[in-house]
Amino acid sequence: MRDFELVRPSSLAEAIALLDTEDGGVRAFSGGTGLMLMMKTGVFTPTSLVRLDGIEPExxxxxxxxxxxxxxxxxxxxxxxxxxxxxxxxxxxxxxxxxxxxxxxxxxxxxxxxxxxxxxxxxxxxxxxxxxxxxxxxxxxxxxxxxxxxxxxxxxxxxxxxxxxxxxxxxxPSQAGWASVYHKCTTRSADDWPALGVAVSLRVVDGVIADSRLMVSAATEKLTRLVTAEAQLKGAETKAETFARAADAAVAEAETIDDARGSAEYKSSLLHVYVRRALRDALSRGALQ
Ligand SMILES: Cc1cc2nc3c(=O)[nH]c(=O)nc-3n(C[C@H](O)[C@H](O)[C@H](O)COP(=O)(O)OP(=O)(O)OC[C@H]3O[C@@H](n4cnc5c(N)ncnc54)[C@H](O)[C@@H]3O)c2cc1C
Structure with a gap:
């Protein structure tokens, strides 16, 4: 590992000034758990790390x-x-x-x-x-x-x-009226990084889905909001058929990727199962206001 500088500013303004540079080797360091993995594997070689733990406690x-x-x-x-x-x-x-x-x-x-x-x-x-x-x-x-x-x-x-x-x-924001669930599927230990993460929030009024938010991560290149799946849910009754239609839309919409935790095809299959499961569980958590 090459030598690098470690600086500990005492204010947010000072930290921002230190980071406002063309040098890509200068990075903010908060807990360091992500950065250390990147440094150990040689993906990132710092010239200067700006520790944030000395800035204002607020x-x-x-x-x-x-x-x-x-x-x-x-x-x-x-x-x-x-x-x-x-x-x-x-x-x-x-x-x-x-x-x-x-x-x-x-x-x-x-x-x-x-x-x-x-x-x-x-x-x-x-x-x-x-x-x-x-x-x-x-x-x-x-x-x-x-x-x-x-x-x-x-x-x-x-x-x-x-x-x-x-x-x-x-x-x-306040979550009044919403019920939410996160389901993570790991292909190694239970607390590993997910192969798929699905988060769902539902607002149900008189047995009809008034609003929803559906997110997928890990199986896709970046966090993705599943807007066509949400559209399937809006105004629909909270039935297994509705959830299946939303899962079909989610699979059509999400661009899943291959990686060490599974193939894109495998993750699309997981997504179908996990969207239905998350919707069902959000509903049973009390989205029945
Ligand atoms: C063994 C291990 C297992 C893990 N398993 C999981 C898991 O199951 N699920 C999961 O979600 N995560 C997992 N992680 C990842 C872990 O959650 C992240 O490494 C951690 O949250 C990053 O936070 P940090 O404060 O350590 O960031 P750092 O490593 O300090 O920084 C990460 C990046 O964010 C930048 N940065 C830091 N703070 C700021 C800021 N305030 N503003 C702008 N940029 C900033 C840094 O410059 C750097 O680019 C795992 C990590 C390890 C080491």
């Missing part, structure tokens, strides 16, 4: 707004998020998904901002957060903006974040 805080939205600082560790009573109250799907996300050692080090900014499609939180209609706040040299989680990913390990731009917050 960027690791978790709170709730007057309108019931949850705000999670990008520097909160996954373990802190997992055990937060506030997160449990507003969005219990997040801590539930954490139980099978890597292991305690990784969750103690990794931070929610690093998890989203890494752009690895095999991540559990992006589909969960996108199904919950979450967005992120990003701050960079040109100011700040809000990006829906479903729009954060540009491709395989690629996000829409610009040079020097840092995630500072994840915002999850």
């Amino acid at each position: 960027h690791a805080a978790i709170g709730i707004d007057d309108d019931g939205s949850l705000r999670i600082g990008a520097l909160a560790t996954l373990s802190t998020v997992e055990h937060s009573p506030i997160v449990q109250k507003v969005a219990p799907l997040i801590p539930e998904a954490m139980k099978r996300l890597a292991n305690v050692r990784v969750r103690n080090a990794a931070r929610i901002g690093g998890n989203l900014a890494h752009g690895d499609p095999h991540m559990d939180l992006p589909p969960v957060l996108a199904a919950l209609h979450a967005s992120v706040r990003a701050v960079g040299p040109d100011g700040e903006r809000t990006i829906a989680v479903e729009d954060l990913f540009a491709g395989y390990y690629e996000t829409v974040l610009g040079r020097g731009e840092l995630l500072t917050q994840v915002i999850v």
Whole structure:
């Protein structure tokens, strides 16, 4: 491994200034769990790592707004998020998904901002957060903006974040009236990176699906919202036939890929099963308001 510099700014502004450079070897370092894997395998060789753990503590805080939205600082560790009573109250799907996300050692080090900014499609939180209609706040040299989680990913390990731009917050709106489920299929151990991740949120009124959000990840090059499957659900009754039609649409729509966890064809078959299963389970979780 080549020598590199490790710097620890004490403010967000200082971190952004350090990262605002043409040098692709300069990177933000939050928990380091993703970066270390890339460095060990030689995929990434840093010239300078900018540690974020010295910046203002508010960027690791978790709170709730007057309108019931949850705000999670990008520097909160996954373990802190997992055990937060506030997160449990507003969005219990997040801590539930954490139980099978890597292991305690990784969750103690990794931070929610690093998890989203890494752009690895095999991540559990992006589909969960996108199904919950979450967005992120990003701050960079040109100011700040809000990006829906479903729009954060540009491709395989690629996000829409610009040079020097840092995630500072994840915002999850109130989930009143919605029921959500995340199902992960692993082809190795239960807490491995998924071969397929499917997250579903449903809002059902008088036995009819008023609204839905369907996300697939891991089996596709990037997090994908299944809009034609959602269209099959809108206004339909909560019957097995409806869920099967949505699963057919999901398979037609999702561009599954081959990788070490299975062929594209295998993942399309999994998708059909998991979309139906997730819809059924979301319904039984109380989407019957
Ligand atoms: C053994 C192992 C098993 C794992 N299993 C799973 C699993 O089952 N499911 C799963 O979802 N994940 C899994 N992971 C991945 C893990 O969740 C990620 O490595 C982790 O969430 C990344 O967060 P981090 O804080 O460590 O990011 P870092 O490694 O510090 O950073 C990752 C990337 O994000 C950038 N970055 C960091 N913070 C910010 C920020 N605030 N704003 C902008 N850019 C930023 C960095 O520059 C870097 O490019 C596993 C990892 C390991 C090591």
